[in-house]
Amino acid sequence: MKSESAAIDIPESSSVAKGKAPLIAVSRNEKGGYRKGIAIFDFILRLAAIATALAAAAAMGTSDETLPFFTQFFQFQASYDDLPTFQFFVIAIAIVGGYLVLSLPFSIVAIVRPHAVGPRLLLIILxxxxxxxxxxxxxxxxxIVYLAHNGNSNTNWLAICQQYGDFCQKVSGAVVAxxxxxxxxxxxxxxSAFALRRH
Structure with a gap:
């Protein structure tokens, strides 16, 4: 005799069906993609700022020109370290460039976790x-660059950029950068303010 096996279908109770999770997760905030876009743009802008800050510091720090003529006692030379303002410029812009490099990891955290408020708040303050x-x-x-280009007749400060053309060109480029x-x-x-405002 042939034995037939019978399958018995047991319907799931409603309590078991409620515990199932969907296979495809739906994000809680489908519009949150713009925060990641803002964070990526923030990172790119930081890279650009690093380039311009370091270019400014390097241009000013290497600005040095010696005129081809000299006397027995004098050699005509212009350098950034002749003026305390330019020394301050080099130090300050180097600090800014260093800060920008150190801020890159926080910018990366903002890309990975676009909803995190802490890194953005720290970045906006710094x-x-x-x-x-x-x-x-x-x-x-x-x-100082303005005085170097134009001088000041009231104080008898002469414009030096006609003699020190390369020096003035470098320091002017550093200021523009x-x-x-x-x-x-x-x-x-x-x-950063826009990204924080949307939280």
Whole structure:
């Protein structure tokens, strides 16, 4: 005789069905992708700011020119370390560049965890401090560069850029690069504020 096996279907109770998790997870906030985009753009801007800050510090730090003529007692030379303002510029912009390098890991954390508030809050505070230092250094150096180009007849300060053309070109480029860094910092702060505002 043939034995037939019978399968018995037992329906699941409603309590078991409720405990099942869906196979495809649905994100809690489908619109959160823009935060990751902001964080990636923040990282790219930081890389650009590092380049401009270090270029400004390097250009100012290597600005040195000696005129081809000299006397028995004098050699005509212009260097950034002749002026304390330019020394302050090099130190301040180097500090800003160092801060930007050290801020990259926090920017990466903001990319990996776009909803984290802590790294963004820390970055926006430190970015504001770095922006202040960068602006102070750039503005002080810009005043000296202006005097080097135009002089001041009221105080009998002569314009030296006709004689020291290479020196003036380098320090002017350094000041321009520092103000580009200032603009990038403004964008970074606005981006961070926008990302924090949306939390």
């Amino acid at each position: 970015d504001a401090v770095a922006l202040t230092l960068n602006t102070a250094a750039g503005a002080a150096a810009a005043a 520092s103000f580009i860094t200032v603009v990038i910092f403004v964008f970074l702060i606005v981006l």
